[in-house]
Ligand SMILES: Nc1nc2c(c(=O)[nH]1)N[C@H]1C(S)=C(S)[C@@H](COP(=O)(O)O)O[C@H]1N2
């Protein structure tokens with residue numbers, strides 16, 4: 001654990017296996033209020049607020065709906081009250097379930113509905129506030145077109161710690177938006193005022209101005225091999241890692257010490273919001289070296305050298 005602020009639910013950088021899909025037993029877990037105990041026989045999802053037909057679904061009802069899936073990177077925003085600290089907790093997962101759009105179509109949002117609120121079954125205290133639920137919200141159109149209500153991850157039922165029996169998955173957005181243990185959807189004409197929506201998980205846009213909710217993921221990358229501090233033999237070494245962002249990454253560069261940025265070979269993203277592997281073979285002479293990687297997205301945004309949550313990732317290695 002690092003010494004920086006790390007309340008419950010915000011531990012230090014986890015290790016990240018270098019595979020396209022992250023094995024679920026290696027996936028980081030974030031739970032701000034503690035996991036709830038859920039009886040699947042009693043579980044329901046209610047849809048209420050500005051809808052023509054308020055409804056509730058039990059597991060049998062949910063399983064009767066048309067199914068779909070998606071594969072996407074999954075990145076924790078990190079310390080909710082320290083939006084500039086890098087945490088690099090990232091994974092890549094395959095989810096299946098029911099499109100939020102399918103459930104919304106059953107309920108029929110009214111014309112005044114502009115936002116979808118997502119609430120989980122977990123209850124507790126965080127940052128000195130008590131009796132909290134875990135609540136997030138998204139603009140209705142974005143939620144309707146992008147959000148999946150998932151009951152499986154990597155082909156198996158959701159484990160309890162990752163949101164069993166149902167969670168939201170909001171691809172391209174920070175995973176804080178992907179509400180676990182989902183039990184309630186509310187359609188509203190305004191955003192909810194709440195610790196996790198308007199007071200934490202917000203950040204000031206680059207040019208200044210009013211804080212905005214932490215949603216679209218920054219352009220980012222992480223070195224996965226070698227590991228920080230790893231002893232290596234001298235010679236050529238294939239440096240590898242993963243890059244991701246709300247928009248596709250179009251270039252990753254790698255630098256050894258002050259030798260300048262060199263382009264790595266980068267997998268294309270394709271149509272899915274998945275992470276992209278990069279690799280570059282570099283010669284390593286005996287001694288201590290610093291290795292860095294830096295991603296650029298299709299809109300030309302580049303990871304900053306320091307002072308931001310998506311600052312360039314740097315590791316140190318010792319070559320014999
Ligand atoms: N109900 C609920 N959903 C939640 C959270 C939570 O504490 N409660 N944590 C969020 C945060 S901050 C992250 S990063 C992701 C983590 O999902 P995971 O634990 O399945 O990796 O869940 C999100 N959904």
Ligand SMILES: [Mo]
Nearest residue numbers: 030076077078
């Ligand atoms: Mo998170």
